[in-house]
Amino acid sequence: MFKNLKVSFFLACKSIKRGNIGTTILTVMIMSLIFVNLIFLPSIVNGIGETIIQQSIDTIYGNIVIEPKENNLYIDNVDNIQKKLNKLPGVVGTSARYVTGATFTHKSKFVSGAVHSMNPTDEEAVTIFHKGLIAGEYLSKEDTDEILLGVEITGKEGVEGEEADLGGVTVGDKITITFSNGVIRAYRLKGIFDISVMSINSYAFITEKEMESVLGLENKASEILVTLSQRGSEEEFKKKFIELGISENIKTWQEKLVGVMESILGSFSLITFISTIISLIMAVVVIFIIIYINTVNKRKQIGILKAIGINQKVIIHSYVMQALFYCFSGIVIGSILLWFLVSYMAANPISFPMGDVSPLIEQQLIVTSIVSLIIVSLVAGFIPSWKTARENILKAIWG
Amino acid sequence: MGLKMIIVKNLKRTYVMGKVEVHALKGVSVNIEKGEFVGIMGPSGSGKSTLLHQLGLLDTPTSGEIMIAGVDVIGLSEHEKTIFRLNQLGYVFQEYAILPELTAVENVYLPSMMIGKKRELYLKTSIDILETVGLGERLYHRPHELSGGEQQRVAVARALVNKPKILFADEPCANLDTESSKHILELFRKLNEELGQTILMVSHEEWHKKYVDRIIYLKDGLIEKM
Numbered sequence: 001m002f003k004n005l006k007v008s009f010f011l012a013c014k015s016i017k018r019g020n021i022g023t024t025i026l027t028v029m030i031m032s033l034i035f036v037n038l039i040f041l042p043s044i045v046n047g048i049g050e051t052i053i054q055q056s057i058d059t060i061y062g063n064i065v066i067e068p069k070e071n072n073l074y075i076d077n078v079d080n081i082q083k084k085l086n087k088l089p090g091v092v093g094t095s096a097r098y099v100t101g102a103t104f105t106h107k108s109k110f111v112s113g114a115v116h117s118m119n120p121t122d123e124e125a126v127t128i129f130h131k132g133l134i135a136g137e138y139l140s141k142e143d144t145d146e147i148l149l150g151v152e153i154t155g156k157e158g159v160e161g162e163e164a165d166l167g168g169v170t171v172g173d174k175i176t177i178t179f180s181n182g183v184i185r186a187y188r189l190k191g192i193f194d195i196s197v198m199s200i201n202s203y204a205f206i207t208e209k210e211m212e213s214v215l216g217l218e219n220k221a222s223e224i225l226v227t228l229s230q231r232g233s234e235e236e237f238k239k240k241f242i243e244l245g246i247s248e249n250i251k252t253w254q255e256k257l258v259g260v261m262e263s264i265l266g267s268f269s270l271i272t273f274i275s276t277i278i279s280l281i282m283a284v285v286v287i288f289i290i291i292y293i294n295t296v297n298k299r300k301q302i303g304i305l306k307a308i309g310i311n312q313k314v315i316i317h318s319y320v321m322q323a324l325f326y327c328f329s330g331i332v333i334g335s336i337l338l339w340f341l342v343s344y345m346a347a348n349p350i351s352f353p354m355g356d357v358s359p360l361i362e363q364q365l366i367v368t369s370i371v372s373l374i375i376v377s378l379v380a381g382f383i384p385s386w387k388t389a390r391e392n393i394l395k396a397i398w399g
Numbered sequence: 400m401g402l403k404m405i406i407v408k409n410l411k412r413t414y415v416m417g418k419v420e421v422h423a424l425k426g427v428s429v430n431i432e433k434g435e436f437v438g439i440m441g442p443s444g445s446g447k448s449t450l451l452h453q454l455g456l457l458d459t460p461t462s463g464e465i466m467i468a469g470v471d472v473i474g475l476s477e478h479e480k481t482i483f484r485l486n487q488l489g490y491v492f493q494e495y496a497i498l499p500e501l502t503a504v505e506n507v508y509l510p511s512m513m514i515g516k517k518r519e520l521y522l523k524t525s526i527d528i529l530e531t532v533g534l535g536e537r538l539y540h541r542p543h544e545l546s547g548g549e550q551q552r553v554a555v556a557r558a559l560v561n562k563p564k565i566l567f568a569d570e571p572c573a574n575l576d577t578e579s580s581k582h583i584l585e586l587f588r589k590l591n592e593e594l595g596q597t598i599l600m601v602s603h604e605e606w607h608k609k610y611v612d613r614i615i616y617l618k619d620g621l622i623e624k625m
Binding site for chain 2: 301
């Protein structure tokens, strides 16, 4: 067995080394591009998924979000809950928010949406809104007549159209808010944030103190966001929260995002699947054609090899080894191309409505792509060489 | 002399081409002694090459018996035939049937490598044989760097590397000029005389007769005279 493989390896090496260099380079380049294609599109989809997850954790849910019990509008005794949670090792911060419907008006423009409340200090530990300020300042705990708006609500000056925004309000402008309970108040625009996610840029914040005054509530919240030091430990902390006696609805980001992720990534997964199948078919066709032409051109040589006593399996294995050489070389060069591409895109992410996306290459994706490419190369190398090598010796030599 | 290397009894080979049957061999019986240099001659279509292919296990006869070195080779499986060809038989074809991607010495040692001999051993044997056939200076040349005669001598060296019991040569000088043909035939003669190599050679050139021990004349698929 070993001696047979040695001869196959010898024949394959000589054929590659002393064969047509141009064909070899072209084949390896095609294989490397196929490998890049196998990894790249799924990695972009993974990147989109990761962006959605990270943005959701950083802005909407934290790692864990606590919501009111069923049929309740608010969580009670919020200060006590936050104190308990903040004492737990591994909890980075908690932020209690009120959320209520509102209409924002500036001059003749108006926008309907939701207003969130925040304790600015708590919110800084949990979300990234303070990092996304593009104008003005962040809220202070004691602010009562000031508001923080996302760039999707403020809009841009001079841009007219059907956009649901306030037409380009700037810091210092007065915004009138009609709350869902009928209270109407005017606020000075203190700051504008832009964190690259369209839906999150429609958020509006006033302080907790101001919201409690509007709603006539105290020590309550619509939701409490909890940020953990490590992503992936949410289930463990959920159990700890229950053990602490928190009886509200505790949901991890995974539970909150499951539907969203399924609907978004579900559509992409079909595209990824089609792209993967096309890539693999391309790999089969390329390897098959190269080995087929090779074996047809060397039909006489194959006949001679058989005539002088070289085992048919040795001949077939030598062509399969050549196919594997094209495959592995393609994988190596493809990996280098991919590294450059991913490095470039990490520095220059693509802007999607859900945020800036960079490719995310998971280990499983690499392993699956390599294994698939090896399998198709083995098959595509085997079939044409097997077909030619089993031909009658005299027919192979003399046609 | 006296020891029978090949025994052939009533060998027939019929090719079916569509609805037409071509009887290439119609019942050939012949014995070849160990150490004989035998020429097979006859007009085109007489069955010379067909007989050589049957004896060299490159084709399977329609009926008849072939014993080579005491082995009934007709009963061997394809795999056993491959091993038999590798270990016991050597071939020189009409065209320079050597591999263009291998150097002269690589072409020669390939069958030894296949047997599983050690590299040092097969390399030394191959170089020795190439020197014997006069190609000691052309060991690492590829076929396109060799003349037709030189390529055919590489093929002869390859055929001899595993010390075969029989060397089959199918019109080995067909594509060579007279001078190169003489070199090949003198080489065969030398191998036959000095090493006692059994050789079966198909030829249609009358002047080749002087190199062989005896000639089997074929006509219309039958032995005309021996």
